Amino acid sequence: MNDLLLKLRDKGNTVLVVEHDPDVMAIADHIVDMGPAAGNQGGEVVYTGNFAGLRSSGTVTGEHLDTRQPIKRQPRAPAGFIAVRGADTNNLRDVDVDIPQGVLVAVTGVAGSGKSSLIHGSLAQRKDVVAVDQAPIRGSRRSNPATYTGVLEPIRKAFAKANGVKPALFSANSEGACPNCNGAGVIYQDLGIVAGISTMCEECQGNRFQSSVLKYTLGGANITDILAMPVVEALRFFSGPHPAAKLPAAGSILTRLRDVGLGYLTLGQPLSTLSGGERQRLKLAIEIGSDAAVLILDEPTSGLHMADTAHLVAMLERIVEAGRSVIVIEHNLDVVACADWVIDLGPGAGHEGGRVIFSGPAQALLSAEESLTGLHLRQRESTG
Structure with missing residues (x-):
């Protein structure tokens, strides 16, 4: 490139x-x-x-720039293995491999080597497995992190209780929505053969709610104020001194959003404005709270700054320490270095790939002569 x-x-x-x-x-x-x-x-x-x-x-x-995650010298011991036999999805060549459980596994190899074919084709359909990718999030133009993660639900109920009104007033998809823009905050105009345009709603001034709804407050803030808060600010607000605003249910979701590196997102930011990496981390924040034993992440460092990658690695370590298995399809060598176990596919792409050329601890990958991942990991170590 x-x-x-x-x-x-x-x-x-x-x-x-x-x-x-x-x-x-x-x-x-x-x-x-x-x-x-x-x-x-x-x-x-x-x-x-x-x-x-x-x-x-x-x-x-x-x-x-010069910060590198060291190769893990004392990897966790697998709690067991998931046996994959005869995998032949796409370019895979009847692959047999044992995938460790209870550890952080990195699945590596050049683009097109068969990583996703192996993991998604052989594991993702199991009932105890959750796969998180960067596919677009389904939702309306009014969808945002608050609605998608479910954090808006306890907030709406708290507003209703504090003001003696119905929770539906505090949803831009329900009774409280501005009738002029239907809770979107903007007016969309379809121009036919050319791209449509959107303009701020003149009636609600982009607030998305009826003016009467904004008179109701919780801890001194109205619903628009809450949706304008970044995640970290909202977490402080719902953990603060005001009794009515203490919401453990909201705090739990907001904490997960912060832990996946989305503390800067505002609760009301349209989902359509999020990058692929942000969408994946938003899904991850939800799935961390699930009961699935195995969590699959497909290139979670895509679009992440180096500082964000370090934050992600620390979070993955915590998930494994909590007793779950994490499988990461990844190219980032910082993530590979921190893995307890690496499964490398290749040696090349397409018809030159499709087989497992290494399976073992990250440190042992350094001596895997056939592996391009191992080659670049050695070069990384020699320049570190």
Whole structure:
């Protein structure tokens, strides 16, 4: 990919790349770093210049350029194994493999080597397994993290109890919705053969609710104030000193959202504005609360900053420590290094892949000569 980017530049093109990978940053002629953090704590240019300058800039990106997760030297012992026999989905060649339970498993290999075919084709359909991917989230234009995760339900009930009215008033999908925009906050106009446009609703000014609903408060805030709060602020609000606003049910969901790295999202942000990585972490926040014994994540670091990846790894470790099995289909070497067990497919892609070329602890992968993952893991260690 880097070779292609350089060729595009050398042909006279201006190439703009939105990226978290330090290897891509290293070949850039100029870097613009945004921050200092995410959500309402971001939105500023915190550094511009070359790669060497970024390393000493003091920004979150600069501080993580040389930070690597060490290879796990004392991996957990598997509590058991899930036997997969004769897997032949897509390019798989009658694969037999034992997948460890009770540990963090990384399934690796080049793109097209058969990773997803193996895991989704052989495991995802089991009743004790939950698979989380980056597929679009289904929902209406009024859907947001509050409605999708269910955190709005205890909030609506608390508003109703505190004000002696019906919970339905505090839903933009029900009785409290602005009648002009039907709770969307905007008016959508279909322009036929060209892209439609949306304009702010003049009646509710984007608040989505009838003005009469906004007179009701909980802990000094109305429902629009709550939906405008980032997750971390809402967590403090519902854990704060006001008795009516103490909601353990909301706090539990908000804590999971924070733990998956979505503390910056506002509760009312439309789902249509979320990235693929954000959608996956939103699903993960829900599934952490499920009873499934096995959790499958398909490239969860896609779209994540290096700091977010470190946060994700720590969260996956906690899930395993709680007694569940976690299987991660991943390319990120920081995640691979932290795995208790690695299953590497390949050696190449398509018809050159489709077989297991390594299965064992991450440290042993360093000496797997046939594995491209092992090669890059060795190179990473030698430059660390």
